[in-house]
Amino acid sequence: MTYLSEGVLSHGLRVAVRPMSPDDRAELQAGFQQLSEDTKYRRFMCSKPRLTSADAHLLFDCEGLAVVLVWPRTSCDDVVLGIAHAIPVPGQPGTAEFCVVVADEIQGRGAGHLLTDALVQQARLEGIEYLTGYMFASNKAPARLLAGAGEVIEDRIEAGAREMKVRIS
């Protein structure tokens, strides 16, 4: 397996990032079900007891980029621990929406940074110039990740939601 990047989380777990593959779908769907209610709420900004078929289509079948963070194991399959998307924004060529989530157990240990760095690198290669992000205003981690991805050119907070746009090229 060729990885886009490899790294070590702050508690010592060795991880790697690779493009999402169609073979990841079942594991990712199961993984979404295992996320805490709080993590799903921050990711989708609404209550999400289960993924709808529209969610699954957007996450797994849509055009755009997706990279997964895995725990690589030599004797058996990688374990998927997180995913980041750059989903094309309709009517805005060169602009994609940044979405990211990692397993509860590894949050706050550098996984978001590894995923975002790899996604941004791939996005630049695909000619994406801008990433947008939509998050709760209180949700600091994705704002930090986006701010670190390039030059922040829009950053608005309204009614508890934050919208950012970052130039990555």
Ligand SMILES: CC(C)(COP(=O)(O)OP(=O)(O)OC[C@H]1O[C@@H](n2cnc3c(N)ncnc32)[C@H](O)[C@@H]1OP(=O)(O)O)[C@@H](O)C(=O)NCCC(=O)NCCS
């Ligand atoms: C957003 C998310 C992917 C970040 O991944 P992570 O592995 O926890 O983040 P990292 O450890 O790489 O930290 C990234 C940055 O956020 C900061 N951060 C992480 N958790 C934080 C918290 N709870 N409060 C404030 N800042 C936080 C880190 O200090 C770091 O800042 P830096 O850029 O100054 O170094 C993860 O928290 C998550 O899955 N959240 C739920 C889903 C979500 O909110 N998605 C965003 C909307 S699409």
